[in-house]
Amino acid sequence: MTKDTKNPPIDRVDGRMKVTGGAKYFAEFTMPSMTYCVIVSSDIAKGSIASIDTKKAENAPGVVGVFTHQNMPAIPGWDAPAQGNGNGPPPGPPSGGEKYRILHTKEILFDGQPIAMVVADTFERATYAASLVKATYTKQTARTDLTKHLADGVTPKGERAADYVRGTADGYKTAPVTLEANYTIPIEVHNPMEMHGILAHWEGDDKLMIYAKTQGVKATQRAMAQAFKINPDNIRVHTEFMGGGFGMALRTWPQETAVVAISRKIGRPVKLVMTRSQMFTLVGHRPRTVQTINMGADTNGKLVGIAHAATGETASYEDFTEGTVNMTKFMYDCPNVSTRYKIVPLDRGVPIWMRGPGEATGAFALESAMDEMAHKLNLDPIEFRLRNYTETDPEHNRPYSDKNLKEAYQRGADAIGWNKRSNQPSSNRDGEWLIGYGMSSGTFNASRGQATARAILNADGSLTVQCGVTDIGPGSGTAMAMIAHNVLGVPVDKIKVEYGDTSLPNAPMQGGSTITSTVGSAVYDVCTTVKNTLADMATKSGSPLANSKANDLTLADGMLYLEADRSKKVAVADLMRSNNLPAIDKTQQSKGGSEGEKYSMYSFSVHFVQVRVHPVTGVVRVSKAVSVADSGRIVSPNTAASQMIGGVAGGIGMALTEEAVIDHRFGRYINNNLADYHVATSADVPHTETIVIDKPDPYINPMGAKGMGEIALIGFAAAVSNAVFNATGQRIRDLPITPDKVMQKLV
Amino acid sequence: MNPFQFTRVTTPKAAISAVTKESGTYFLAGGTNLIDLMKREVIVPERLVDINKLPLATIEKTSTGLRIGAMAKNSTVAEHELVKKNFPLLSQALNAGASAQLRNMATVGGNMMQRTRCSYFYDNSMPCNKRSPVQAGPDKGQPNGPNGCGAIGGYNRMHAIFGTSEKCIAVHPSDMCIALVALDATVNVSGPKGDRKIPFADFHRLPGDAPQKDNTLQPGELIMSIDLPMNDFAKNSHYLKVRDRASYAFALVSVGVGVDMKGKTIQNVRLAMGGVAHKPWRLTEAEQFLTGKPATEDNFKQAAMLAMKGAKGYGENDFKLTLAPNSIVEALKIATTTA
Incomplete structure (x- = not known):
């Protein structure tokens, strides 16, 4: 139904909210007795902390806590092995390397590494107190220049990362025209407009509410469940809108997990919004x-x-x-x-x-x-x-x-x-x-990956489509609305799309150009199920379309028609009323087959x-x-x-x-x-x-x-x-x- | 950011007295640079005196030219009819600077007072003699982080090729000031010891042994206004800014040119460069060479060669030794072919 026709341009479903201030980004949420966390970053790139003085910061007005490697609350799940890149505690170290655990030891492994996290009752007081934390270091020479250390390159694990040869590896040498050229790209930093961060609130001993900047609410939920050894169902993560991701929010960064640990320790909600300079050091980059x-x-x-x-x-x-x-x-x-x-x-x-x-x-x-x-x-x-x-x-x-x-x-x-x-x-x-x-x-x-979507068709002809995907800006919500419209014929302005929350059905992270294919297919499939349900009802005895075949029916503008003879029809609303259904509510998991x-x-x-x-x-x-x-x-x-x-x-x-x-x-x-x-x-x-x-x-x-x-x-x-x-x-x-x-x- | 006291004043006298009374007190105008510096704790004021209510934003004709109040916003000056008509170089230079949002906040006086954008100056963990002078003291600045010069032997792509010292190779970042020094502006200041006039070329200084001092203002002195003498450069002037992106980037090299042409002959010329020195860099020798000569590419090249006397690269900024003379020639070409 959608494959063979071009889709008309429709307005971005979240556009109005975004330009009128109705779209709420993670840092805009507030909670009673919320506190603010500010990270103190290392001044050196390699070495160790010789001393760290937090007394002045602790005594500064409004300060609730100053956390360093000496008093950081333990993160229980971090002693277990990681489960997948970016979905849990820091993955295991490469051969010979050290493991990085935030505020865990005095070792400094990179520039900007957090050496303290300061929590106070206002952002300004936390910022001021953070400036009072003073550290001295034992410095070591930092190896940061890729060009100088090219000889130390190792082939990483992974099937497609291995050396590849088709034909003869240096077959180019036999050609009459040859070329050898070196190309370099520098370090690039994502630099989305929106700063990274998190707002964490323990609603109970094992119940956690998180507003985050994440490209995958479900992934953040899994990471926190593993880090704190609690049931993922007890963790709700919300990221409905994002001011640019570009890949930097494709994992749960250690400072996010640390904020959740600190929040549990102090028994109050904690919000972290990083600074622009920390956006260069703590949330990744495109490697040189x-x-x-x-x-x-x-x-x-x-x-x-x-x-x-x-x-x-x-x-x-x-x-x-x-x-x-x-x-x-x-x-x-x-x-x-x-x-x-x-x-x-x-x-x-x-x-x-x-x-x-x-x-x-x-x-x-x-x-x-x-x-x-x-x-x-x-x-x-x-x-x-x-x-x-x-x-x-x-x-x-x-x-x-x-x-x-x-x-x-x-x-x-x-x-x-x-x-x-x-x-x-x-x-x-x-x-x-x-x-x-x-x-x-x-x-x-x-x-095409695996996702689950839910569709609720109401008797008034309106439709709600749900999926727990994060729309980081490309218009996934709009695509979901278009697909639902194409299957069910519900006008786009009567479709409500809900996404960006773990209370919604399961979806993968938004990354790698997969969401329209994966989530879109789930929406397609669940809407098709709704349509089939309607068709089943319509072809039952008593309906104007009784004895028609479901495949011969067309759904448009709230009506089911017999395609061959459009005078034979039934209103969806009438059909649902006669079946005593206030709504048709379907949830369906969807994934591709062996086509890949x-x-x-x-x-x-x-x-x-x-x-x-x-x-x-x-x-x-x-x-x-x-x-x-x-x-x-x-x-x-x-x-x-x-x-x-x-x-x-x-x-x-x-x-x-x-x-x-x-x-x-x-x-x-x-x-x-x-x-x-x-x-x-x-x-x-x-x-x-x-x-x-x-x-x-x-x-x-x-x-x-x-x-x-x-x-x-x-x-x-x-x-x-x-x-x-x-x-x-x-x-x-x-x-x-x-x-x-x-x-x-x-x- | 550290706690600080905040006072708002309505008269220049009150402003001057507030800053003179206690050290660690700074005037706050548009704040587009000072607030950044405070956030990074490069400058840690104890008191800010907000001068935004001072009646110093007027732009008016005088018997000799134009007077621009120190609190006039950059965008207001750039769009002012008298400036566009008589001093288009100033208008062009202002519009080449920063972003529209910053120009709407930044003032003329504040633009003159902005600090260098040298990366080492902005990072308290890096060596910098400007931020952390060797001998700190009440009038020598506050010690803040290690001293030395990180840019020498480090990342100095943006740095100076003229008038450097072994203590500092930073550049003054302003575009506006390049136009003002070319246009023979005078700075009117008021201070605890009364009023005085400073020729614009003498307002900023070279780093020498005291890179912490950007200019020749005395403690407590407040910039009141800028005087621009009338000139015959309006028809043939150009501000050329070479930068890494089309907007919101500091100059790699910039050139301000004003020429008074009679036919094909240069009667009088003003030339200044930005992005090359600790102060707006006026090219007097090149000006003298060009005066009375025909506007030919060959003459421009010779003038550019004269202008480059004494230039010195520090590695990553060596390209400026070529880009600067290229830009001088280019700016002169454009200015002299302007209708």
Whole structure:
């Protein structure tokens, strides 16, 4: 029913609340006798606390407690092994490393590590008291520079992280045209507008209420249940709205668990809202990653071999891995492919997935190298990609469930005006400005997980749809409403969508571009069950549609019709009344079948940019952007377009402006604020044209919809870098592409 | 943030007396920099004297030019008809600074008083002679964290190439001040010992042995207004700001230019640079060279070379040794081709 028709653009269901202040974010909740927690962060990156003086803080006005490693209440479940990454206590240490437990020992493992948590009756008093905590340290030399410690890289555990070879590992060497290039990306920090934190309240000895900033209320519930050894059913977690997540809230961070422990200890609700500088050190980041690509092609533009090696940073106390080299394994038709992925443990806070995660990092290298090779072959970069196009997944040797990348290349090229591009760099000028065009592709795994949804159809024709997913902003609630509307024909303005609370049916975390597929399918399935219930009632004797077959009925505008003869109909309200039903209330668990084994399922994207480069000052401006998404049937066109525009904004930041800088002498960030860490401003983001292929994937789920959160960003930085090369003839392989780097290349 | 006393005054006299009376007392204008510094405990005032009610926000014509009250908001000045018409360089420079929200709060006097954005200055655990002078004392600033200069040998991409000392290589961050020094402004101040005028070029100072002192104000002195003399630069002026993003970023290098053209000849010229020194950096030698010469790229390049005499890089900011002269030439080109 939804697969074969395009969906109309509908307004964001939470839009009105968000612009009128009706949407309540975690930090806006208050409780009687609530207290405020402020974290005191370590000044050093490696060593130990020699002394810590909390007396002044304890005696400061309004202070309820000062917690350090000397008096931190125990977290009972933290002695047990972790259950899954991010879903419980800190995972076990990597080989040889130390385990990080917040306020547990005097050891300092990373810059900004909490050394004390101060609780007072107001935020201001807690902040002041925190400033009175004085520590001295025994410092050790911190290893924070990935570039210096590349040799310490280890291959992490995990099937897809292992070294990969197809054909001959160094097959590229035999090609007539070869390329070797190194690409680096800096540390990037998510920097959502909303600060991270939590509000915890023990309503009883084993009953806990939490308002959190989490991308998965159920995951936070599980983590707290494990940490405090209580029944998860006794824990309620609420995160209805989020001011940006981008991956940083995909796990329960130790300071959140600590707040819950402190709240239990002092017997009062505790709220923590972190500072901006703590957002750099305590809630993860995109790891600095150094990559090398070796590529070989024949003179006809056919790839002979690719070898892709990537090394990223992790913490000394925990392994963090991501899919940095995965795209290289399946993106192009190439007989010899090898990948190698390593991580280097450093004296740094642990990274976390950041939008597009490793794939965005890897795509910068692969899609830059494709552009470099196209140039060597004197081929148009799109033509080079088409000569190496593959309709089957060479990594898994099976067909793609659906792939319309050729159409995406074409439509994007038309929209940007690709025919104005010359294959010869620096041949396009507007006055002093050099004009360049660049493109790249992106891809990310598409999947369908397991979720449960509930649908309540009322006799008045209104519908409530519930699922315990967190909508971190992409418009999941709107997509749920659209899907329910498509199945049950209930007008969107009569559909109430409820999400973001553990009292609602089970759903996974919002991350990895899976929610429309997973939760959307659950909504589809439960609404279909409601529809079938109606059809069953309608075909029973006594109904105007008696003896019709359920499959022949259509549901629209509160009426069930016989499709073949629309004069035969019954009102849903009448049907429910005659069956003495005030509502039809169904809850259903839903998951995919074996389609994921038969097909490789990916979303694809293509990004096109026009840049203007000022050769004298090195300034680069993205003057036009076109993003094309091939992500199956688009469920909610408006919010999908918004997500794509957001991807472009994030991509411009990744390409041109974002870099968290560490002074390695101290192991500390020196630009841990929004004035010095440059996210793209509105002035940096041009008008962005979004194009959706909008063809249903036949296999993935009933809607034919695939995710697009990640592909909106993946590859974008390469498109910008490729455009800068096209404008100037100079290649910058070290992000971000700042004016100093460009100008120095052009002198 | 530490507790502090807060007083609001309505007359300059009361403001000056309040700040003079007890040390550790600061004027509070727009607060766009001071509050940040207090949050980070870089500055820990005991008392704040709120001067927002002082009647010092007037912008008015004088017999010699224009007088801008110290409490005029950056956005008000930038959009003022007389400023846009007669001193477009000032308007451009103001609009190139900060964000719209900050410009709506920030005052002209406060803009002049803003501290460097050097990262080491803002982190009490890092060495900084500006934040934590070697010999602390009542008029030498408060000791706060380790001394030394973290930027020398550290992250100095944003730092100075002119007029540095071994104690400090920080830059003054203002855009507005680059225009004001180019336009020969005068600062009117009032203090416990009476009123005085300070030529804008002498208002800010180089770090030398006392980087804790950004300017030549005496204790208790209050900026009352800025005087701008009339000039013939309005037709041919340009503020070029090279920065890491299109808005809300400090200058890597900026150049303010005002030219009085007669045909193709430069009759008179004013040049100043930002992002390169501890104070707004006026390029007098380059100005003298260009005066009376035709506006050609070759002359601009020679002027830029003169301007770069004595420049010194510290590693990560070496690119400024190229970007600065490039920007001078570029700004002159744009200014002299403006209709």
